[in-house]
Amino acid sequence: MTEQTTLEQPRAWSLPRSPRDYVLGHVRAVLPNRILDDARIVVRDGRIVEVGESRVGTRADVDGGGLFCLPGxxxxxxxxxxxxxxxxxxxxxxxxxxxxxxxxxxxxxxxxxxxxxxxxxxxxxxxxxxxxxxxxxxxxxxxxxxxxxxxxxxxxxxxxxxxxxxxxxxxxxxxxxxxxxxxxxxxxxxxxxxxxxxxxxxxxxxxxxxxxxxxxxxxxxxxxxxxxxxxxxxxxxxxxxxxxxxxxxxxxxxxxxxxxxxxxxxxxxxxxxxxxxxxxxxxxxxxxxxxxxxxxxxxxxxxxxxxxxxxxxxxxxxxxxxxxxxxxxxxxxxxxxxxxxxxxxxxxxxxxxxxxxxxxxxxxxxxxxxxxxxxxxxRGALEPGQRADLVLVGLDHDCPVVRSVLRAH
Incomplete structure (x- = not known):
């Protein structure tokens, strides 16, 4: 009797997602009318609640390493x-x-x-x-x-x-x-x-x-x-x-x-x-x-x-x-x-x-x-109340390169 191999249905899986609550620090935040160097962005429940300067003595969950941060x-x-x-x-x-x-x-x-x-x-x-x-x-x-x-x-x-x-x-x-x-x-x-x-x-x-x-x-x-x-x-x-x-x-x-x-x-x-x-x-x-x-x-x-x-x-x-x-x-x-x-x-x-x-x-x-x-x-702006769709961008040979994308769920 020949042994038969059956293929199981793949289990449901979910894609990795951004956390709903986190603090992103040390980014160059591109705001509607200016660039805020060494910025800190606080996200709660998938929404931006605060955008300001990084605070001495505080620790961010994600260190942006000086990259530009734009809205998605x-x-x-x-x-x-x-x-x-x-x-x-x-x-x-x-x-x-x-x-x-x-x-x-x-x-x-x-x-x-x-x-x-x-x-x-x-x-x-x-x-x-x-x-x-x-x-x-x-x-x-x-x-x-x-x-x-x-x-x-x-x-x-x-x-x-x-x-x-x-x-x-x-x-x-x-x-x-x-x-x-x-x-x-x-x-x-x-x-x-x-x-x-x-x-x-x-x-x-x-x-x-x-x-x-x-x-x-x-x-x-x-x-x-x-x-x-x-x-x-x-x-x-x-x-x-x-x-x-x-x-x-x-x-x-x-x-x-x-x-x-x-x-x-x-x-x-x-x-x-x-x-x-x-x-x-x-x-x-x-x-x-x-x-x-x-x-x-x-x-x-x-x-x-x-x-x-x-x-x-x-x-x-x-x-x-x-x-x-x-x-x-x-x-x-x-x-x-x-x-x-x-x-x-x-x-x-x-x-x-x-x-x-x-x-x-x-x-x-x-x-x-x-x-x-x-x-x-x-969406569309780094402002309180907006969706926390965030993009971290660096420059390579003067060309923009996306380093990370954090999207609200």
């Missing part, structure tokens, strides 16, 4: 999970593995709250894997991951619902998905959903110069420039016929904003007129404005203005639009998002702090600024 980074627009799951065209990885793998990159970047971009779209010209099915699968993967990690979540994972306003399938799917979230109590006035509406029709917005989009299609699909040009011609014809869908999408978004259950981002606005239209429909945030004009109008109306970390690092837009550094220098940026590269957030902070603005001002662009954009008032 808040990333309001990340497409990294999408890329983690599909590192090459056609090479799809399991969702749970992708979540686990990408969470490690977020932690290494100091991100403690992230909004994953789920694209409710049916555009196929770029062959980038975006579809209604993929968007819904991502939303479910985030929900499943959060449920599995409920007792020891290292990162607060949320969803940025990206709506292609010319996609009838995308609109219908998002409407149904949002209704289910409302019915389950998952979203409401205290925890609004975040929706970014976008129109990636070549010739407007991010791809005002369609040649940049043709290069993107050619690179993503591995085809010639001539073939990419033909695909974009077809895409343009299809999208021009979808103007009624766009109007339906925008009217629905305005209605949702009025309920208080949804915060609306306008993606790639290029003019003051677009910002005015966004405001009329209850929009809260200008996301990646492509011109100085759009950014100025957004700030004049009290909107948050989000730019991309990679744009700051490069010193310019990859698609020929306005430079994030230029907008930051004009005081028009209130938040940065990683877009596709989590490590770009801290890199952008220290790049801006090298001459454009002070370190506290730059740090606010990845902490309190994005928290405000998505309506989270409990």
């Amino acid at each position: 980074l808040v990333d309001v627009h990340s497409d990294g999970l999408e890329r983690e799951r599909l590192p090459r065209p056609g090479a799809e990885l399991p969702w749970m593995f992708s979540m686990m793998s990408f969470e490690g990159k977020l932690r290494a970047a100091g991100v403690t709250t992230v909004f994953h971009g789920a694209s409710f779209s049916d555009r196929q010209a770029a062959k980038d894997g975006r579809s209604v099915d993929s968007a819904l699968a991502m939303c479910q993967a985030v929900a499943d991951w959060n449920e599995r990690q409920a007792d020891g979540r290292l990162v607060d994972h949320r969803v940025l619902h990206r709506l292609d306003v010319r996609s009838g399938l995308g609109l219908a799917a998002l409407q149904q998905h949002l209704e289910a979230m409302v019915a389950s109590g998952e979203i409401g006035a205290e925890r609004p959903a975040v929706i970014s509406h976008e129109d990636h029709t070549p010739g407007i917005g991010q791809y005002a110069d369609r040649t940049f989009y043709e290069r993107y299609v050619a690179g993503m699909s591995g085809i010639s420039q001539e073939e990419a040009r033909d695909r974009v011609d077809v895409l343009l014809a299809e999208r021009e016929s979808n103007l009624p869908v766009r109007e339906e999408s925008m009217n629905w978004l305005a209605g949702q904003s009025a309920t208080g259950r949804v915060r609306i981002f306008g993606h790639d606005p290029e003019s003051a007129a677009e910002i005015a239209d966004l405001a009329r429909r209850g929009g809260d945030v200008a996301e990646f404005p492509t011109t100085v004009e759009a950014a100025k109008e957004a700030r004049a109306r009290g909107m948050s203005v989000v730019m991309g970390g990679p744009n700051i690092l490069r010193g310019g837009s990859h698609s020929g639009n306005v430079s994030g550094r230029e907008l930051a220098g004009l005081g028009l940026v209130t938040a940065l998002a990683s877009d596709y590269l989590p490590s770009s957030l801290l890199g952008a902070v220290f790049t801006l702090a090298a001459g454009t603005m002070s370190l506290p001002e730059a740090a606010s662009l990845v902490t309190s600024g994005p928290a405000t954009a998505v309506g989270l008032s409990d």
Whole structure:
């Protein structure tokens, strides 16, 4: 008789977590308006209760060794999970593995709250894997991951619902998905959903110069420039016929904003007129404005203005639009998002702090600024009452390196 080996189900386990009560000492605390050298931060029940100078004769539970201490980074627009799951065209990885793998990159970047971009779209010209099915699968993967990690979540994972306003399938799917979230109590006035509406029709917005989009299609699909040009011609014809869908999408978004259950981002606005239209429909945030004009109008109306970390690092837009550094220098940026590269957030902070603005001002662009954009008032600053999401950062060859992350539970 052959002996059979049975595999036992793995036992439930929890990830290591930060203590709920501790004292962090000897750090350079990056406060909203200054840097406090040799600071002491007292945490009780997962909240900051005191931030002040270290006291002679007292002992800290954690010695920060002179590292910078920042609030945990808040990333309001990340497409990294999408890329983690599909590192090459056609090479799809399991969702749970992708979540686990990408969470490690977020932690290494100091991100403690992230909004994953789920694209409710049916555009196929770029062959980038975006579809209604993929968007819904991502939303479910985030929900499943959060449920599995409920007792020891290292990162607060949320969803940025990206709506292609010319996609009838995308609109219908998002409407149904949002209704289910409302019915389950998952979203409401205290925890609004975040929706970014976008129109990636070549010739407007991010791809005002369609040649940049043709290069993107050619690179993503591995085809010639001539073939990419033909695909974009077809895409343009299809999208021009979808103007009624766009109007339906925008009217629905305005209605949702009025309920208080949804915060609306306008993606790639290029003019003051677009910002005015966004405001009329209850929009809260200008996301990646492509011109100085759009950014100025957004700030004049009290909107948050989000730019991309990679744009700051490069010193310019990859698609020929306005430079994030230029907008930051004009005081028009209130938040940065990683877009596709989590490590770009801290890199952008220290790049801006090298001459454009002070370190506290730059740090606010990845902490309190994005928290405000998505309506989270409990995080983003080293102040009493805030969540004790803390990141310790050192410099290596003038580049920021995350040494430790302490996240409240």
